[in-house]
Amino acid sequence: MNPLAKDLNAIIENGNPHLMEMLSEIGKNLFFPKGILSQSAEAKEKAHKLNATIGIAKEGNTAMVMPSVMHHLAGLSADKSLTYAPSFGIPELRKSWQQAQYEKNPSLAGHTISLPVVTNGITHGISVFADVWLDPGDVVILPDMFWGNYNMILNVRKHARLSHYSIFTPEGGYDTAAFDAAVRAEAAKNDKITVLLNFPHNPTGYTLTKAEADRIVAVLADVAASGTNVIVVADDAYFGLFFEPEAMRESIFARLCGIHPRLLAVKLDGATKENYVWGLRIGFLTYGCQAGAAPEKVYDALERKTAGDVRGNISNASHLSQRLVHESMTNPAYKAEKEAKYKILEARAKKVKAVLADPKYADAWDVYPFNSGYFMCVRLKTVKAEALRVHVLNTYGVGVIALGETDIRVAFSCLEENDVQDLFDILLQGVEDLS
Numbered sequence: 001m002n003p004l005a006k007d008l009n010a011i012i013e014n015g016n017p018h019l020m021e022m023l024s025e026i027g028k029n030l031f032f033p034k035g036i037l038s039q040s041a042e043a044k045e046k047a048h049k050l051n052a053t054i055g056i057a058k059e060g061n062t063a064m065v066m067p068s069v070m071h072h073l074a075g076l077s078a079d080k081s082l083t084y085a086p087s088f089g090i091p092e093l094r095k096s097w098q099q100a101q102y103e104k105n106p107s108l109a110g111h112t113i114s115l116p117v118v119t120n121g122i123t124h125g126i127s128v129f130a131d132v133w134l135d136p137g138d139v140v141i142l143p144d145m146f147w148g149n150y151n152m153i154l155n156v157r158k159h160a161r162l163s164h165y166s167i168f169t170p171e172g173g174y175d176t177a178a179f180d181a182a183v184r185a186e187a188a189k190n191d192k193i194t195v196l197l198n199f200p201h202n203p204t205g206y207t208l209t210k211a212e213a214d215r216i217v218a219v220l221a222d223v224a225a226s227g228t229n230v231i232v233v234a235d236d237a238y239f240g241l242f243f244e245p246e247a248m249r250e251s252i253f254a255r256l257c258g259i260h261p262r263l264l265a266v267k268l269d270g271a272t273k274e275n276y277v278w279g280l281r282i283g284f285l286t287y288g289c290q291a292g293a294a295p296e297k298v299y300d301a302l303e304r305k306t307a308g309d310v311r312g313n314i315s316n317a318s319h320l321s322q323r324l325v326h327e328s329m330t331n332p333a334y335k336a337e338k339e340a341k342y343k344i345l346e347a348r349a350k351k352v353k354a355v356l357a358d359p360k361y362a363d364a365w366d367v368y369p370f371n372s373g374y375f376m377c378v379r380l381k382t383v384k385a386e387a388l389r390v391h392v393l394n395t396y397g398v399g400v401i402a403l404g405e406t407d408i409r410v411a412f413s414c415l416e417e418n419d420v421q422d423l424f425d426i427l428l429q430g431v432e433d434l435s
């Protein structure tokens with residue numbers, strides 16, 4: 001094992017030995033390399049005369065740049081957009097994203113969390129998480145409706161075992177009893193379990209109520225207290241898009257930070273969907289846990305391992321993307337701009353609810369509960385989902401997603417409010433055509 005990894009492991013062990021038990025084999029071996037990176041960083045501070053350390057090209061004391069590139073980046077300097085970003089992410093963006101977490105999640109008050117490590121979107125964040133914390137065969141518990149890419153990342157690539165529970169009760173709430181049973185059953189068989197929670201949820205658009213979150217937090221705390229190491233991953237890709245009063249307004253991550261030494265909370269979120277910059281590929285991975293008397297040292301060690309994984313994978317996320325997100329977040333108009341976009345999506349969600357309240361659809365489908373996010377789903381009663389999808393696409397030029405035998409997912413995030421009625425009427429027409 002590299003001596004730097006040993007040093008980080010000693011710091012983590014000293015702060016909270018259960019974190020060491022939770023790290024994967026890769027995670028235990030990870031470190032942040034010194035070598036060229038740290039020599040460059042040192043030279044950046046002290047090499048006032050000549051700095052011949054960095055793997056970029058310079059000209060006239062700034063990064064070399066072609067005007068045809070710079071032409072499109074009005075207002076940004078090449079040094080602040082085209083050079084490499086640190087593997088951890090640019091410090092100013094990490095700080096502003098962390099600060100925003102405290103503002104958006106009141107339950108974080110009084111808790112320390114790590115600085116977020118920047119990833120290439122949340123997809124990459126999940127993959128980095130899996131490198132650092134999951135060994136082949138480890139169990140990941142998640143509901144029976146879930147974003148399909150979890151399977152690709154966690155099972156196909158990392159050989160984790162996915163264990164499912166039914167997502168909703170027949171009455172239309174989150175099935176916390178099924179969650180409770182699944183978590184306890186896996187805890188009885190494993191020293192370590194990973195629970196993946198995603199709210200607002202893809203594909204259903206559901207976010208927990210406060211009472212449901214209370215039960216989930218209580219179950220996880222209880223299982224940790226009984227001696228199982230519990231990693232809880234909150235995929236908050238659609239954070240903030242809560243449209244109904246009952247939907248909990250903060251991340252479950254905030255409720256879980258520091259509640260038990262055997263519980264590690266991991267927040268995966270990003271500017272991609274929250275700030276409507278999908279292709280900029282900016283995600284964040286943040287830790288919250290009990291970390292002893294000097295939590296900053298433990299978090300630093302966890303950040304180094306995580307950034308080491310980024311270094312060995314994509315090296316670093318796009319500097320230009322990070323700069324754009326940071327510039328936007330520090331712009332005085334940022335909050336108002338975000339609120340304006342929220343209002344548009346909220347109006348679409350409300351319109352979907354109003355349209356679907358019409359009893360004319362009742363024979364064709366049931367509506368899954370939704371109160372947030374980009375999506376909602378219906379469960380078809382009389383025709384197959386894929387047959388309906390293909391039919392409405394070919395006959396009416398309408399695209400929706402078929403999931404399994406019975407479910408259709410509608411991304412109302414990309415429908416104008418005025419098109420909502422039309423979409424569901426065409427779906428109903430499609431069902432009638434096929435029946």
Ligand SMILES: Cc1ncc(COP(=O)(O)O)c(C=O)c1O
Pocket residue numbers: 120121122123124147198201202235237270272273278281282283
């Ligand atoms: C639940 C969930 N997590 C993560 C992602 C991926 O986000 P990103 O574009 O940041 O990789 C998606 C995208 O569809 C998603 O639905």
